[in-house]
Amino acid sequence: MTDSQSRPKPAKTKPKTGQRDPERTRALILEAATSEFAEKGIGGARVDAIAARAGTNKRMLYHYFGDKDQLYTAVLGNAYAGIRNAEKKLNLSGRTPEDGIRELALFTWHYFVDHPEFLSLLGTENLHRAEYLKQLSYIPEMHSHFITELAQVLKRGEADGVFHAGIDPLNVYLTMASMTCFYLNNHYTLSTIFGRDLMSDDNLDAWMQQIVSVTLASIRAR
Structure with missing residues:
Protein backbone atom coordinates (compact mmCIF):
# COMPACT_ATOMS: atom_id res chain seq x y z
CA MET A 1 0.00 0.00 0.00
CA ASP A 67 -25.08 48.17 8.62
CA LYS A 68 -28.26 48.28 10.69
CA ASP A 69 -29.56 51.47 9.09
CA GLN A 70 -29.09 50.06 5.60
CA LEU A 71 -30.76 46.82 6.64
CA TYR A 72 -33.75 48.72 8.03
CA THR A 73 -34.00 50.70 4.78
CA ALA A 74 -33.97 47.44 2.81
CA VAL A 75 -36.69 46.02 5.06
CA LEU A 76 -38.80 49.13 4.53
CA GLY A 77 -38.42 48.98 0.75
CA ASN A 78 -39.23 45.28 0.74
CA ALA A 79 -42.38 45.89 2.78
CA TYR A 80 -43.68 48.51 0.35
CA ALA A 81 -42.81 46.34 -2.62
CA GLY A 82 -44.76 43.51 -1.02
CA ILE A 83 -48.06 45.36 -0.82
CA ARG A 84 -47.71 47.02 -4.22
CA ASN A 85 -46.83 43.71 -5.93
CA ALA A 86 -49.78 42.02 -4.26
CA GLU A 87 -52.10 44.80 -5.48
CA LYS A 88 -51.06 44.15 -9.08
CA LYS A 89 -52.83 40.79 -8.93
CA LEU A 90 -56.21 42.47 -8.38
CA ASN A 91 -56.71 43.30 -12.07
CA LEU A 92 -58.75 46.42 -11.31
CA SER A 93 -58.98 47.29 -15.00
CA GLY A 94 -60.82 44.04 -15.69
CA ARG A 95 -63.62 44.75 -13.21
CA THR A 96 -66.58 47.08 -13.23
CA PRO A 97 -65.73 50.38 -11.51
CA GLU A 98 -67.70 49.58 -8.35
CA ASP A 99 -66.29 46.07 -8.15
CA GLY A 100 -62.80 47.46 -8.64
CA ILE A 101 -63.15 49.87 -5.73
CA ARG A 102 -64.76 47.19 -3.58
CA GLU A 103 -61.96 44.74 -4.31
CA LEU A 104 -59.29 47.31 -3.56
CA ALA A 105 -60.94 48.21 -0.23
CA LEU A 106 -61.21 44.54 0.73
CA PHE A 107 -57.64 43.87 -0.32
CA THR A 108 -56.33 46.83 1.70
CA TRP A 109 -58.18 45.62 4.78
CA HIS A 110 -57.09 42.00 4.48
CA TYR A 111 -53.48 42.88 3.71
CA PHE A 112 -53.11 45.04 6.80
CA VAL A 113 -54.88 42.47 8.99
CA ASP A 114 -52.60 39.71 7.68
CA HIS A 115 -49.41 41.80 7.86
CA PRO A 116 -49.30 43.55 11.24
CA GLU A 117 -45.55 43.94 10.80
CA PHE A 118 -46.25 46.38 7.95
CA LEU A 119 -48.26 48.60 10.27
CA SER A 120 -45.48 48.47 12.85
CA LEU A 121 -42.89 49.50 10.28
CA LEU A 122 -45.10 52.39 9.15
CA GLY A 123 -45.38 53.55 12.75
CA THR A 124 -41.62 53.44 13.20
CA GLU A 125 -40.98 55.30 9.98
CA ASN A 126 -43.48 58.02 10.84
CA LEU A 127 -41.73 58.51 14.17
CA HIS A 128 -38.59 59.17 12.12
CA ARG A 129 -40.49 61.50 9.76
CA ALA A 130 -39.84 59.21 6.78
CA GLU A 131 -36.09 59.75 7.13
CA TYR A 132 -35.26 56.32 5.75
CA LEU A 133 -38.10 56.13 3.23
CA LYS A 134 -36.80 59.28 1.55
CA GLN A 135 -33.64 57.36 0.67
CA LEU A 136 -35.62 54.95 -1.52
CA SER A 137 -35.87 56.87 -4.78
CA TYR A 138 -38.03 54.23 -6.48
CA ILE A 139 -40.89 54.40 -3.96
CA PRO A 140 -42.74 57.41 -5.47
CA GLU A 141 -42.71 55.83 -8.94
CA MET A 142 -43.97 52.54 -7.55
CA HIS A 143 -46.94 54.30 -5.98
CA SER A 144 -47.47 56.52 -9.00
CA HIS A 145 -48.35 53.48 -11.10
CA PHE A 146 -50.82 52.31 -8.49
CA ILE A 147 -52.53 55.71 -8.26
CA THR A 148 -52.69 55.91 -12.06
CA GLU A 149 -54.51 52.58 -12.24
CA LEU A 150 -56.93 53.66 -9.52
CA ALA A 151 -57.55 56.94 -11.37
CA GLN A 152 -58.47 54.97 -14.49
CA VAL A 153 -61.05 52.96 -12.54
CA LEU A 154 -62.57 56.19 -11.21
CA LYS A 155 -62.64 57.72 -14.69
CA ARG A 156 -64.48 54.69 -16.05
CA GLY A 157 -66.98 55.01 -13.22
CA GLU A 158 -67.44 58.69 -14.00
CA ALA A 159 -68.01 57.90 -17.70
CA ASP A 160 -70.60 55.26 -16.75
CA GLY A 161 -72.39 57.72 -14.50
CA VAL A 162 -71.64 55.59 -11.43
CA PHE A 163 -69.12 57.93 -9.75
CA HIS A 164 -69.22 61.69 -9.54
CA ALA A 165 -66.70 63.83 -11.41
CA GLY A 166 -63.37 65.12 -10.21
CA ILE A 167 -62.51 62.40 -7.69
CA ASP A 168 -58.96 62.46 -6.38
CA PRO A 169 -57.67 58.85 -6.44
CA LEU A 170 -55.30 59.55 -3.56
CA ASN A 171 -58.22 60.61 -1.36
CA VAL A 172 -60.03 57.40 -2.20
CA TYR A 173 -57.05 55.30 -1.21
CA LEU A 174 -56.48 57.35 1.95
CA THR A 175 -60.10 56.72 2.93
CA MET A 176 -59.58 52.97 2.74
CA ALA A 177 -56.14 52.96 4.34
CA SER A 178 -56.93 55.38 7.16
CA MET A 179 -60.05 53.51 8.23
CA THR A 180 -58.04 50.31 8.21
CA CYS A 181 -54.98 51.64 10.02
CA PHE A 182 -56.84 53.54 12.73
CA TYR A 183 -58.93 50.52 13.64
CA LEU A 184 -56.01 48.07 13.74
CA ASN A 185 -53.50 50.42 15.37
CA ASN A 186 -55.88 51.32 18.19
CA HIS A 187 -57.84 48.14 18.77
CA TYR A 188 -56.36 47.54 22.22
CA THR A 189 -57.37 50.94 23.61
CA LEU A 190 -60.69 51.08 21.76
CA SER A 191 -61.63 47.57 22.90
CA THR A 192 -60.86 48.55 26.49
CA ILE A 193 -62.73 51.86 26.35
CA PHE A 194 -65.87 50.52 24.70
CA GLY A 195 -65.89 47.08 26.24
CA ARG A 196 -65.97 45.27 22.92
CA ASP A 197 -63.42 42.90 21.39
CA LEU A 198 -62.74 44.69 18.13
CA MET A 199 -60.57 41.80 16.92
CA SER A 200 -63.34 39.22 17.12
CA ASP A 201 -64.37 37.75 13.77
CA ASP A 202 -67.79 39.43 13.85
CA ASN A 203 -66.38 42.87 14.57
CA LEU A 204 -63.62 42.50 11.99
CA ASP A 205 -66.17 41.53 9.33
CA ALA A 206 -68.46 44.41 10.31
CA TRP A 207 -65.67 46.97 10.06
CA MET A 208 -64.53 45.56 6.74
CA GLN A 209 -68.00 46.12 5.33
CA GLN A 210 -68.03 49.61 6.85
CA ILE A 211 -64.85 50.49 4.95
CA VAL A 212 -66.38 49.31 1.66
CA SER A 213 -69.67 51.14 2.30
CA VAL A 214 -68.07 54.43 3.32
CA THR A 215 -65.61 54.40 0.43
CA LEU A 216 -68.27 53.71 -2.20
CA ALA A 217 -70.72 56.19 -0.65
CA SER A 218 -68.11 58.93 -0.83
CA ILE A 219 -67.63 58.60 -4.60
CA ARG A 220 -71.02 57.51 -5.96
CA ALA A 221 -72.83 59.92 -8.25
CA ARG A 222 -75.53 61.81 -6.34
Missing part, protein backbone atom coordinates in the same frame (compact mmCIF):
# COMPACT_ATOMS: atom_id res chain seq x y z
CA THR A 2 1.45 3.38 -0.95
CA ASP A 3 1.63 6.39 1.32
CA SER A 4 -1.09 8.11 -0.72
CA GLN A 5 -3.41 5.13 -0.26
CA SER A 6 -2.83 4.87 3.50
CA ARG A 7 -3.06 8.58 4.18
CA PRO A 8 -6.61 9.59 5.29
CA LYS A 9 -8.46 11.90 2.94
CA PRO A 10 -9.11 15.40 4.31
CA ALA A 11 -12.71 16.01 5.37
CA LYS A 12 -14.74 18.17 3.05
CA THR A 13 -15.29 21.66 4.38
CA LYS A 14 -18.97 22.51 4.71
CA PRO A 15 -19.80 25.75 2.92
CA LYS A 16 -20.50 28.58 5.30
CA THR A 17 -23.97 30.06 5.49
CA GLY A 18 -24.49 32.41 2.56
CA GLN A 19 -21.83 30.86 0.33
CA ARG A 20 -24.04 27.94 -0.67
CA ASP A 21 -27.24 29.90 -1.27
CA PRO A 22 -26.73 33.66 -1.05
CA GLU A 23 -30.25 34.55 -2.20
CA ARG A 24 -31.79 32.36 0.48
CA THR A 25 -29.49 33.78 3.14
CA ARG A 26 -30.34 37.31 2.11
CA ALA A 27 -34.06 36.49 2.21
CA LEU A 28 -33.74 34.93 5.66
CA ILE A 29 -31.95 38.01 6.96
CA LEU A 30 -34.64 40.28 5.53
CA GLU A 31 -37.38 38.16 7.08
CA ALA A 32 -35.66 38.10 10.47
CA ALA A 33 -34.95 41.83 10.34
CA THR A 34 -38.56 42.58 9.46
CA SER A 35 -39.73 40.79 12.61
CA GLU A 36 -37.09 42.42 14.79
CA PHE A 37 -37.73 45.98 13.53
CA ALA A 38 -41.50 45.49 13.69
CA GLU A 39 -41.30 44.37 17.31
CA LYS A 40 -38.66 46.78 18.62
CA GLY A 41 -38.29 49.64 16.17
CA ILE A 42 -34.99 50.68 14.70
CA GLY A 43 -33.62 51.88 18.03
CA GLY A 44 -34.43 48.73 19.97
CA ALA A 45 -33.55 46.21 17.26
CA ARG A 46 -30.23 44.42 17.67
CA VAL A 47 -28.03 43.07 14.89
CA ASP A 48 -27.09 40.07 17.05
CA ALA A 49 -30.75 39.18 17.47
CA ILE A 50 -31.44 39.53 13.74
CA ALA A 51 -28.50 37.30 12.86
CA ALA A 52 -29.65 34.69 15.39
CA ARG A 53 -33.21 34.74 14.00
CA ALA A 54 -31.84 34.26 10.49
CA GLY A 55 -29.52 31.43 11.52
CA THR A 56 -26.44 33.29 10.33
CA ASN A 57 -23.85 35.64 11.80
CA LYS A 58 -23.22 39.37 11.89
CA ARG A 59 -20.46 39.11 9.32
CA MET A 60 -22.88 37.79 6.71
CA LEU A 61 -25.45 40.40 7.65
CA TYR A 62 -22.95 43.20 7.18
CA HIS A 63 -21.77 41.59 3.94
CA TYR A 64 -25.25 41.72 2.40
CA PHE A 65 -26.65 44.91 3.93
CA GLY A 66 -23.80 47.08 5.19
Whole structure:
Protein backbone atom coordinates (compact mmCIF):
# COMPACT_ATOMS: atom_id res chain seq x y z
CA MET A 1 0.00 0.00 0.00
CA THR A 2 1.45 3.38 -0.95
CA ASP A 3 1.63 6.39 1.32
CA SER A 4 -1.09 8.11 -0.72
CA GLN A 5 -3.41 5.13 -0.26
CA SER A 6 -2.83 4.87 3.50
CA ARG A 7 -3.06 8.58 4.18
CA PRO A 8 -6.61 9.59 5.29
CA LYS A 9 -8.46 11.90 2.94
CA PRO A 10 -9.11 15.40 4.31
CA ALA A 11 -12.71 16.01 5.37
CA LYS A 12 -14.74 18.17 3.05
CA THR A 13 -15.29 21.66 4.38
CA LYS A 14 -18.97 22.51 4.71
CA PRO A 15 -19.80 25.75 2.92
CA LYS A 16 -20.50 28.58 5.30
CA THR A 17 -23.97 30.06 5.49
CA GLY A 18 -24.49 32.41 2.56
CA GLN A 19 -21.83 30.86 0.33
CA ARG A 20 -24.04 27.94 -0.67
CA ASP A 21 -27.24 29.90 -1.27
CA PRO A 22 -26.73 33.66 -1.05
CA GLU A 23 -30.25 34.55 -2.20
CA ARG A 24 -31.79 32.36 0.48
CA THR A 25 -29.49 33.78 3.14
CA ARG A 26 -30.34 37.31 2.11
CA ALA A 27 -34.06 36.49 2.21
CA LEU A 28 -33.74 34.93 5.66
CA ILE A 29 -31.95 38.01 6.96
CA LEU A 30 -34.64 40.28 5.53
CA GLU A 31 -37.38 38.16 7.08
CA ALA A 32 -35.66 38.10 10.47
CA ALA A 33 -34.95 41.83 10.34
CA THR A 34 -38.56 42.58 9.46
CA SER A 35 -39.73 40.79 12.61
CA GLU A 36 -37.09 42.42 14.79
CA PHE A 37 -37.73 45.98 13.53
CA ALA A 38 -41.50 45.49 13.69
CA GLU A 39 -41.30 44.37 17.31
CA LYS A 40 -38.66 46.78 18.62
CA GLY A 41 -38.29 49.64 16.17
CA ILE A 42 -34.99 50.68 14.70
CA GLY A 43 -33.62 51.88 18.03
CA GLY A 44 -34.43 48.73 19.97
CA ALA A 45 -33.55 46.21 17.26
CA ARG A 46 -30.23 44.42 17.67
CA VAL A 47 -28.03 43.07 14.89
CA ASP A 48 -27.09 40.07 17.05
CA ALA A 49 -30.75 39.18 17.47
CA ILE A 50 -31.44 39.53 13.74
CA ALA A 51 -28.50 37.30 12.86
CA ALA A 52 -29.65 34.69 15.39
CA ARG A 53 -33.21 34.74 14.00
CA ALA A 54 -31.84 34.26 10.49
CA GLY A 55 -29.52 31.43 11.52
CA THR A 56 -26.44 33.29 10.33
CA ASN A 57 -23.85 35.64 11.80
CA LYS A 58 -23.22 39.37 11.89
CA ARG A 59 -20.46 39.11 9.32
CA MET A 60 -22.88 37.79 6.71
CA LEU A 61 -25.45 40.40 7.65
CA TYR A 62 -22.95 43.20 7.18
CA HIS A 63 -21.77 41.59 3.94
CA TYR A 64 -25.25 41.72 2.40
CA PHE A 65 -26.65 44.91 3.93
CA GLY A 66 -23.80 47.08 5.19
CA ASP A 67 -25.08 48.17 8.62
CA LYS A 68 -28.26 48.28 10.69
CA ASP A 69 -29.56 51.47 9.09
CA GLN A 70 -29.09 50.06 5.60
CA LEU A 71 -30.76 46.82 6.64
CA TYR A 72 -33.75 48.72 8.03
CA THR A 73 -34.00 50.70 4.78
CA ALA A 74 -33.97 47.44 2.81
CA VAL A 75 -36.69 46.02 5.06
CA LEU A 76 -38.80 49.13 4.53
CA GLY A 77 -38.42 48.98 0.75
CA ASN A 78 -39.23 45.28 0.74
CA ALA A 79 -42.38 45.89 2.78
CA TYR A 80 -43.68 48.51 0.35
CA ALA A 81 -42.81 46.34 -2.62
CA GLY A 82 -44.76 43.51 -1.02
CA ILE A 83 -48.06 45.36 -0.82
CA ARG A 84 -47.71 47.02 -4.22
CA ASN A 85 -46.83 43.71 -5.93
CA ALA A 86 -49.78 42.02 -4.26
CA GLU A 87 -52.10 44.80 -5.48
CA LYS A 88 -51.06 44.15 -9.08
CA LYS A 89 -52.83 40.79 -8.93
CA LEU A 90 -56.21 42.47 -8.38
CA ASN A 91 -56.71 43.30 -12.07
CA LEU A 92 -58.75 46.42 -11.31
CA SER A 93 -58.98 47.29 -15.00
CA GLY A 94 -60.82 44.04 -15.69
CA ARG A 95 -63.62 44.75 -13.21
CA THR A 96 -66.58 47.08 -13.23
CA PRO A 97 -65.73 50.38 -11.51
CA GLU A 98 -67.70 49.58 -8.35
CA ASP A 99 -66.29 46.07 -8.15
CA GLY A 100 -62.80 47.46 -8.64
CA ILE A 101 -63.15 49.87 -5.73
CA ARG A 102 -64.76 47.19 -3.58
CA GLU A 103 -61.96 44.74 -4.31
CA LEU A 104 -59.29 47.31 -3.56
CA ALA A 105 -60.94 48.21 -0.23
CA LEU A 106 -61.21 44.54 0.73
CA PHE A 107 -57.64 43.87 -0.32
CA THR A 108 -56.33 46.83 1.70
CA TRP A 109 -58.18 45.62 4.78
CA HIS A 110 -57.09 42.00 4.48
CA TYR A 111 -53.48 42.88 3.71
CA PHE A 112 -53.11 45.04 6.80
CA VAL A 113 -54.88 42.47 8.99
CA ASP A 114 -52.60 39.71 7.68
CA HIS A 115 -49.41 41.80 7.86
CA PRO A 116 -49.30 43.55 11.24
CA GLU A 117 -45.55 43.94 10.80
CA PHE A 118 -46.25 46.38 7.95
CA LEU A 119 -48.26 48.60 10.27
CA SER A 120 -45.48 48.47 12.85
CA LEU A 121 -42.89 49.50 10.28
CA LEU A 122 -45.10 52.39 9.15
CA GLY A 123 -45.38 53.55 12.75
CA THR A 124 -41.62 53.44 13.20
CA GLU A 125 -40.98 55.30 9.98
CA ASN A 126 -43.48 58.02 10.84
CA LEU A 127 -41.73 58.51 14.17
CA HIS A 128 -38.59 59.17 12.12
CA ARG A 129 -40.49 61.50 9.76
CA ALA A 130 -39.84 59.21 6.78
CA GLU A 131 -36.09 59.75 7.13
CA TYR A 132 -35.26 56.32 5.75
CA LEU A 133 -38.10 56.13 3.23
CA LYS A 134 -36.80 59.28 1.55
CA GLN A 135 -33.64 57.36 0.67
CA LEU A 136 -35.62 54.95 -1.52
CA SER A 137 -35.87 56.87 -4.78
CA TYR A 138 -38.03 54.23 -6.48
CA ILE A 139 -40.89 54.40 -3.96
CA PRO A 140 -42.74 57.41 -5.47
CA GLU A 141 -42.71 55.83 -8.94
CA MET A 142 -43.97 52.54 -7.55
CA HIS A 143 -46.94 54.30 -5.98
CA SER A 144 -47.47 56.52 -9.00
CA HIS A 145 -48.35 53.48 -11.10
CA PHE A 146 -50.82 52.31 -8.49
CA ILE A 147 -52.53 55.71 -8.26
CA THR A 148 -52.69 55.91 -12.06
CA GLU A 149 -54.51 52.58 -12.24
CA LEU A 150 -56.93 53.66 -9.52
CA ALA A 151 -57.55 56.94 -11.37
CA GLN A 152 -58.47 54.97 -14.49
CA VAL A 153 -61.05 52.96 -12.54
CA LEU A 154 -62.57 56.19 -11.21
CA LYS A 155 -62.64 57.72 -14.69
CA ARG A 156 -64.48 54.69 -16.05
CA GLY A 157 -66.98 55.01 -13.22
CA GLU A 158 -67.44 58.69 -14.00
CA ALA A 159 -68.01 57.90 -17.70
CA ASP A 160 -70.60 55.26 -16.75
CA GLY A 161 -72.39 57.72 -14.50
CA VAL A 162 -71.64 55.59 -11.43
CA PHE A 163 -69.12 57.93 -9.75
CA HIS A 164 -69.22 61.69 -9.54
CA ALA A 165 -66.70 63.83 -11.41
CA GLY A 166 -63.37 65.12 -10.21
CA ILE A 167 -62.51 62.40 -7.69
CA ASP A 168 -58.96 62.46 -6.38
CA PRO A 169 -57.67 58.85 -6.44
CA LEU A 170 -55.30 59.55 -3.56
CA ASN A 171 -58.22 60.61 -1.36
CA VAL A 172 -60.03 57.40 -2.20
CA TYR A 173 -57.05 55.30 -1.21
CA LEU A 174 -56.48 57.35 1.95
CA THR A 175 -60.10 56.72 2.93
CA MET A 176 -59.58 52.97 2.74
CA ALA A 177 -56.14 52.96 4.34
CA SER A 178 -56.93 55.38 7.16
CA MET A 179 -60.05 53.51 8.23
CA THR A 180 -58.04 50.31 8.21
CA CYS A 181 -54.98 51.64 10.02
CA PHE A 182 -56.84 53.54 12.73
CA TYR A 183 -58.93 50.52 13.64
CA LEU A 184 -56.01 48.07 13.74
CA ASN A 185 -53.50 50.42 15.37
CA ASN A 186 -55.88 51.32 18.19
CA HIS A 187 -57.84 48.14 18.77
CA TYR A 188 -56.36 47.54 22.22
CA THR A 189 -57.37 50.94 23.61
CA LEU A 190 -60.69 51.08 21.76
CA SER A 191 -61.63 47.57 22.90
CA THR A 192 -60.86 48.55 26.49
CA ILE A 193 -62.73 51.86 26.35
CA PHE A 194 -65.87 50.52 24.70
CA GLY A 195 -65.89 47.08 26.24
CA ARG A 196 -65.97 45.27 22.92
CA ASP A 197 -63.42 42.90 21.39
CA LEU A 198 -62.74 44.69 18.13
CA MET A 199 -60.57 41.80 16.92
CA SER A 200 -63.34 39.22 17.12
CA ASP A 201 -64.37 37.75 13.77
CA ASP A 202 -67.79 39.43 13.85
CA ASN A 203 -66.38 42.87 14.57
CA LEU A 204 -63.62 42.50 11.99
CA ASP A 205 -66.17 41.53 9.33
CA ALA A 206 -68.46 44.41 10.31
CA TRP A 207 -65.67 46.97 10.06
CA MET A 208 -64.53 45.56 6.74
CA GLN A 209 -68.00 46.12 5.33
CA GLN A 210 -68.03 49.61 6.85
CA ILE A 211 -64.85 50.49 4.95
CA VAL A 212 -66.38 49.31 1.66
CA SER A 213 -69.67 51.14 2.30
CA VAL A 214 -68.07 54.43 3.32
CA THR A 215 -65.61 54.40 0.43
CA LEU A 216 -68.27 53.71 -2.20
CA ALA A 217 -70.72 56.19 -0.65
CA SER A 218 -68.11 58.93 -0.83
CA ILE A 219 -67.63 58.60 -4.60
CA ARG A 220 -71.02 57.51 -5.96
CA ALA A 221 -72.83 59.92 -8.25
CA ARG A 222 -75.53 61.81 -6.34
